[in-house]
Amino acid sequence: MNREYLENKNTIHFKFEQNKDDFxxxxxxxxxxxxxxxxxxxxxxxxxxxxxxxxxxxxxxxxPAEKIGYAGLKDxxxxxxxxxxxxxxxxxxxxxxxxxxxxxxxxxxxxHSIRMGDLVGNRFSINLFGVSQIEAGQIEKLARKSExxxxxxxxxxxxxxxxxxxxxxxxxxxxxxxxxxxxxxKKFLISIYQSVYFNDWLKERVIxxxxxxxxxxxxxxxxxxxxxxxxLFTPKKIAQKDFxxxxxxxxxxxxxxxxxxARGEAKAIEExxxxxxxxxxxxxxxxxxxxxxxEFKYKNNFDILNVAFTLPKGSYATVFLENIANKNFKxxxxxxxxxxxxx
Numbered sequence: 001m002n003r004e005y006l007e008n009k010n011t012i013h014f015k016f017e018q019n020k021d022d023f024x025x026x027x028x029x030x031x032x033x034x035x036x037x038x039x040x041x042x043x044x045x046x047x048x049x050x051x052x053x054x055x056x057x058x059x060x061x062x063x064p065a066e067k068i069g070y071a072g073l074k075d076x077x078x079x080x081x082x083x084x085x086x087x088x089x090x091x092x093x094x095x096x097x098x099x100x101x102x103x104x105x106x107x108x109x110x111x112h113s114i115r116m117g118d119l120v121g122n123r124f125s126i127n128l129f130g131v132s133q134i135e136a137g138q139i140e141k142l143a144r145k146s147e148x149x150x151x152x153x154x155x156x157x158x159x160x161x162x163x164x165x166x167x168x169x170x171x172x173x174x175x176x177x178x179x180x181x182x183x184x185x186k187k188f189l190i191s192i193y194q195s196v197y198f199n200d201w202l203k204e205r206v207i208x209x210x211x212x213x214x215x216x217x218x219x220x221x222x223x224x225x226x227x228x229x230x231x232l233f234t235p236k237k238i239a240q241k242d243f244x245x246x247x248x249x250x251x252x253x254x255x256x257x258x259x260x261x262a263r264g265e266a267k268a269i270e271e272x273x274x275x276x277x278x279x280x281x282x283x284x285x286x287x288x289x290x291x292x293x294x295e296f297k298y299k300n301n302f303d304i305l306n307v308a309f310t311l312p313k314g315s316y317a318t319v320f321l322e323n324i325a326n327k328n329f330k331x332x333x334x335x336x337x338x339x340x341x342x343x
Contacts, residue, residue: 001164001199003154004206005323006215007142012135012325014128014305018077020046022127025074025317027082028120028310036111038069039088042081044103049076054084056099061090069114072122072313081105085114123293123310124317131305136298139305142324143294149216150249150288151323152206155195156316157331166192174278190280194254198285201252201273205287208269217288219243222264223250226286232260249286256282289315 016022032040045053050073051065058065069085086094088109097104131139160167170193172178173186180186209218219238225248226232232251242248253261255275259282262270289312297306309320318329 001160001167001196002203003152003199003319003322003328004203004210005152005326006149006206006209006217007145007323007326008210008215009142009326011327012138012142014131014135014139014325016126016128016321018075020077020079023075023078024125025078025080026123026125027071027074027080028123029071029083030118030120032108032110034108034110036109037088038085038110038113039091039094040083040085040108040110040114041094042083042105042107044079044081044105045074046079046101047077048101050074050082052076053102056102057084057086057097060097061086061093063090069118071114071117071119083114083119085110117313119313121310121312121315122317123308124320125306125308126317126321128305128307128321129303131298131303133298133300136296136305139307139324140296143291143296143307143309143320146320146323147291147294150290151315151320152202152217153286153289153315154199154202154319156318156322157329158316158318159195160192161331167196170196174275187280190278191254193275193278194256194280194283197273197275198252198254201270202287204269204272205252217250219250220265220269222262222266224260224262224266224284225249226251226284232284234260234263246290249288251284252287254283254285256280259283285314286312291320 043053050070054065054068054070057068067086071083074080074082091107094104128139166189169178170189173180173189174193180189205218209216212218219240221238222234223238224232224234225239227248239248243250253259253270253274256278257280261267261274291309291311293310295308311317311320322329
């Protein structure tokens, strides 16, 4: 599944490695009240999935993993920080917690357990290798453009499996050719199915924008927007000024039931990427996101460019990098630093 970007330009060749030193992610949480019946822990984990981190805490506390709240999943091959919650009665016991890949940074209290999505966004710090001084300037220019004009909010390659095998599974299940008994896996595959439709829709809208609107995202009559207050609406006329002021953003469809669908011009494209027979609940996702607080540090002697940036929740750092490189990245086997290859 190819992803297209707004800038029609030459490819910039650089490499990045997902490891503990060169790929750092920090979760930006919601506001915690500082009091309540739940203890909130700011956790640093290294080369470890969120699931494995939660399992380590569950085993230590001798409780089901479901009793530990978290807001989102973080990369394994990275250094990441995120927040978890447990009942406050475990605070004393957790003072004794030790793990070689996990460190508790600090703690506070809140009135309820952390729920999926209880975060504002994520802050990334990524080292790009093989970047000349001229390319560093080009990268900064393109990043600033996405800060102003928006970044196509594709689901990244991580969503679809190493060989996009999850996509084939999802299609087979939806088509009735594959029976899945596990409820969680079934839900996951449906989300994959919806994500494929969204990405394909967004790709067509991006190509149209390149052709008709000088590489700026082209708004259409009948688009459904998300306001800065979190409200979905369709205005009587195209909301160009509010969009340019980052007050509203157009949305794309994750097909299913009980969801707003586009009208007019926008509908003509959207209905090609819809499945009205899908029983699961549909959603709408921002077509664009706006990276913020972008910073650069260039190590001239080593051709390394560190880029730090913030994205809203649910957005992919690798999509930000693809937009700059004008190429698609793919999942690959991650080699640990210092690991010996097997023959």
